[in-house]
Amino acid sequence: MEDQTIQITQSHSKKQKPNSEQLEFGRIFTDHMFIMDYTVEKGWYDPRIVPYQPITLDPAAMIFHYGQTVFEGLKAYKTKENKVLLFRPEMNMARLNLSNERLCIPRIDEDFVLKALIKLIEMEKDWIPTAEGTSLYIRPFIISTEPYLGVAASTSYKLMIILSPVGSYYKEGIHPVKIFVEREYVRAVAGGTGKAKTAGNYASSLKAQEVSEKQGYSQVLWLDGIEKRYIEEVGSMNIFFKINGEVVTPELNGSILAGVTRDSVISLLKYWGIPVSERKISIDEIYDSYKNGSLEEIFGTGTAAVISPVGELNWEGEKMDINNGETGPLSQKLYNTLTNLQNGTEPDPFDWTLEVK
């Protein structure tokens, strides 16, 4: 696949670019997209960049019935010097293949897809917004396309990459969010698809999200599906707790997503000499640390929000006020450092950013 050239079809009419200040998340898409097809006989073939356009599928295409699909999410940032930066994109490519493995989808050539992604970003670089907190969200995804109603892995797929200029995921910005600890619904369980980035995990989360929003909470904190006791992750973020000077986050147990931001936060903390550990954490432990005053900060980590401080945690009606509902100093420092690295306003000692030339 290395040698395949990417066919490019330019869009005739260019869309109007949105006002940087009014951007939402994931509603507007750029002029072009990348597509590549797969069949058992040909492997991945016909990589191409074409005008952003609807896709046409047989109503029996497997994606509509059995949900065999995976996706990724990352961002491109524009620096003050007009350089375009990606943040650890090779981790997203690797995770896409981990998800593929769980969902019985054929592997991609990570280097090639990253090359294609970079080519697309190059073409669309004028779409990258520059206002504070904005970026170009990149959504690679693979869908199963065989028109067949048997429950089996599809024999054909489409990989696509679409781009969306975005504002802050959380309209409140870096302000703390209120999180509801979910007791009834379960998102994922060991042996399930929790560690893969696949549609079904998100579909199953909608109900709990809806219920918690009605009660004024913006996200759900999932507990493990077995004992409903150990902390897993938030809707689309991993979660960290600062207790008595030490930072803890749930270990990668097979049912949570291995977040790129999570990994970056752990590396930064180690670099700064702040103690951090990945382990099982029970909700009781968090409650106890809250009660005895040693719970200092809670924050979520994810590509969309970067760092999202938690101001309140509601566990079975017990409202835990975290850091007086304010953004804690560590959350703020992590947010500043990560966004500075991503925007190229701080030197990158980790070699995390990749410049799109």
Place this chain on the structure above:
Amino acid sequence: MEDQTIQITQSHSKKQKPNSEQLEFGRIFTDHMFIMDYTVEKGWYDPRIVPYQPITLDPAAMIFHYGQTVFEGLKAYKTKENKVLLFRPEMNMARLNLSNERLCIPRIDEDFVLKALIKLIEMEKDWIPTAEGTSLYIRPFIISTEPYLGVAASTSYKLMIILSPVGSYYKEGIHPVKIFVEREYVRAVAGGTGKAKTAGNYASSLKAQEVSEKQGYSQVLWLDGIEKRYIEEVGSMNIFFKINGEVVTPELNGSILAGVTRDSVISLLKYWGIPVSERKISIDEIYDSYKNGSLEEIFGTGTAAVISPVGELNWEGEKMDINNGETGPLSQKLYNTLTNLQNGTEPDPFDWTLEVK
């Protein structure tokens, strides 16, 4: 919605109908399909029957990313007198709404969708094959279509019904199948989406299915996701055990599908005066009953296979030979009775069949 008329657009060219003897499952589709759209403003609107054709969606349509979708599966049968029968279709409509509820998809008007389904079957009745074991498989499904990458319930949907003439789901017919008891992977867990008929449940099952097929097993028997001890169901069937003259099947615990065939089998057994109970059943109990010789029969139940006798159960390398690998008398009797009712060759004391006039 009751008053909406269904617009009909006839297909100009009719496809060649397949040879009844060579039919597979779910590969060939008829000349027409039903579609109806939903938006928050309009509700369900524009019900129409149109030529079977591809559908066109924005690449950002939510179905491709977050899997918010539900489906159903039922069949139309042709009797010797050329009457067309449906089997308990109102149960599928009711289950579609149960699935909708779990997936945050707007309710459908069950009577109206059943009316639309019947209208479509009327138009396509020449597609119903008549050879033994064949039928017209009916697949209603709903997909989320809003082009938006935020994780939230979609504000627009499409409901579609497509039809596929099918042979026996299991190529071996009523011959016993070999089933592998899954220990590593999990399909669903209490609080998850197991009781809903939604794509993600099937996507997550592919891996275990693939592994077990490599070992010569045609299906996987799922255990509960928590203790991996209690029996749940098979890939696309519920499961029954006959032990010492009594029939047992797992209770509807929230993580298995409430099968229409399951319900029909329970009713038939009661009608015949055969003791049947719905309860928790551990795999150890099955193994013990196998060892002490009281395990008489095992069979799966589902629309596709009707009754599928199990000839071997492999639990952690222990191969349990069931009824010498032969179809047991109760499995056979249930199969005969159900297919006779469905095909109209036996009087229907339960009022289960609905004639399409």
